[in-house]
Amino acid sequence: MSARETGAAEPVLALDPIACVGHGLCAELFPEGLVLDDWGFPIVLPEASDPALRAHAKRAAKACPALALRLRAARR
Amino acid sequence: MSTRLLSAAVPHGPTDLARHHAVHGPLPALGRSDAEALIRAVADAGLRGRGGAGFPTARKLEAVAFARHPVVVVNGTEGEPASGKDRLLLGTQPHLVLDGAVTAARAVGAREIVVVAPATAHPALGAALDERGARDGPEVRLVVAAEGYVAGEETAVLAHVEGRPARPRVAPPRPAERGLHGRPTLVQNVETLAHLGLVVRHGAGWFREAGTPERPGTTLVSVSGAVGRRGVFEVPVGTPVDELLRLAGGPAEPLRALLVGGYFGAWIDGGARPALSDRDLRPLGAAVGAGVVLALGASSCPVAAVARLGSWMAGQSAGQCGSCVNGLAAIAGVLGRLADGRGAPDDLALLTRWTAMVDGRGACAHPTGTVRMITSATRLFAAELDDHAHHGRCATCAAAGRAPSVRGRHGAVAA
Numbered sequence: 001m002s003a004r005e006t007g008a009a010e011p012v013l014a015l016d017p018i019a020c021v022g023h024g025l026c027a028e029l030f031p032e033g034l035v036l037d038d039w040g041f042p043i044v045l046p047e048a049s050d051p052a053l054r055a056h057a058k059r060a061a062k063a064c065p066a067l068a069l070r071l072r073a074a075r076r
Numbered sequence: 077m078s079t080r081l082l083s084a085a086v087p088h089g090p091t092d093l094a095r096h097h098a099v100h101g102p103l104p105a106l107g108r109s110d111a112e113a114l115i116r117a118v119a120d121a122g123l124r125g126r127g128g129a130g131f132p133t134a135r136k137l138e139a140v141a142f143a144r145h146p147v148v149v150v151n152g153t154e155g156e157p158a159s160g161k162d163r164l165l166l167g168t169q170p171h172l173v174l175d176g177a178v179t180a181a182r183a184v185g186a187r188e189i190v191v192v193a194p195a196t197a198h199p200a201l202g203a204a205l206d207e208r209g210a211r212d213g214p215e216v217r218l219v220v221a222a223e224g225y226v227a228g229e230e231t232a233v234l235a236h237v238e239g240r241p242a243r244p245r246v247a248p249p250r251p252a253e254r255g256l257h258g259r260p261t262l263v264q265n266v267e268t269l270a271h272l273g274l275v276v277r278h279g280a281g282w283f284r285e286a287g288t289p290e291r292p293g294t295t296l297v298s299v300s301g302a303v304g305r306r307g308v309f310e311v312p313v314g315t316p317v318d319e320l321l322r323l324a325g326g327p328a329e330p331l332r333a334l335l336v337g338g339y340f341g342a343w344i345d346g347g348a349r350p351a352l353s354d355r356d357l358r359p360l361g362a363a364v365g366a367g368v369v370l371a372l373g374a375s376s377c378p379v380a381a382v383a384r385l386g387s388w389m390a391g392q393s394a395g396q397c398g399s400c401v402n403g404l405a406a407i408a409g410v411l412g413r414l415a416d417g418r419g420a421p422d423d424l425a426l427l428t429r430w431t432a433m434v435d436g437r438g439a440c441a442h443p444t445g446t447v448r449m450i451t452s453a454t455r456l457f458a459a460e461l462d463d464h465a466h467h468g469r470c471a472t473c474a475a476a477g478r479a480p481s482v483r484g485r486h487g488a489v490a491a
Contacts (some may be wrong), residue, residue, distance in 0.1 A: 038402075
């Protein structure tokens, strides 16, 4: 069975932890999918890639000033 | 005791080509058509990477085999402070390491090998290359390794060879897809390649005659700490830890704990004597890792030991990821004040909170590996940590006559 058939190719919200400098806009825009740690850096929750929340995830990714968040095809 | 990697060792200095050949035999000539059979033999042998992560070597070879213009990088960076095995191999068995590198290059069709090794190993490597002379094999280039714990991470090694700071990058893409100057790259640990140099001679069946089914072969183990004679010892995987301690001259005093696997490893009780195999170590939360056993004597305060390690690891962060920079510094700060007797009961909750918060984040394994080691310590040394948090010191500190903290002294007076 291919990845497409199993649905494994659903995009996931991916954080580049090196590019991220902790602006924190993502967690403000998309609290269902991201929370900030005690130092203001985002933690991506499993819910962040929920297809039902795709629009919110997209908005958070678009708002990142450091371009550290993006929706990308799941690997493996 | 059967040794393999070190069977041609001489009392001092590197093994020369004549002795290397006399002991191991010549390196079999391999053609392009033998590549697949060779990779199959490595898979059958069950050889796993000896740099710490234990990834199956055959799968790494396959990922690069027959890609366009692949390159082989020999990773001798060995940033792990408690490990000395790669330096030992590079400095004393350069021909075996080079045999493994040449074999890997033939298996994947690479015409170029980059050997990244500490400057101290370059004389032995240079002399070995001169002895081997010009051949129609792959071209070999020597690079002085960068210093630091994260410098040994494979993408950091590639950055260093490219002339940039030795810092990890986000992966994927893995080096096999996009490595040195964008080329498909096989990055292999020095010890892994030395084993490969023997598998190509003697085959998979021979390789499996030592070790465990899960992790066949012998392994180099660096034993240090409270032992009579620290050193690097070659033993079959699955050798009891007791035997390793005996090889290292025995415990110098009763042991409180053993750090197994390396600074990314786990602390286990000093009275536990598992075999050095993943099967035995897994229930204890540990793994063979990079082949490190560090003994902590009962006269040493374990809180101070973990605080030192935590502080060192925090300082080794590449400084790229917020969770690593801030998280490890915060955790090291808590451990430091607990060790010094300046901590508070609330600090224990902070340790639990922050180790969990950092776990699984960062571009490389540095934050995760570090907090896993610290978590194993907070479990094993729970009583001592509690004593430090509440009384400023533990029984070991008290026995050594170390003064309790200001807080502790008040407590002691009140009691």
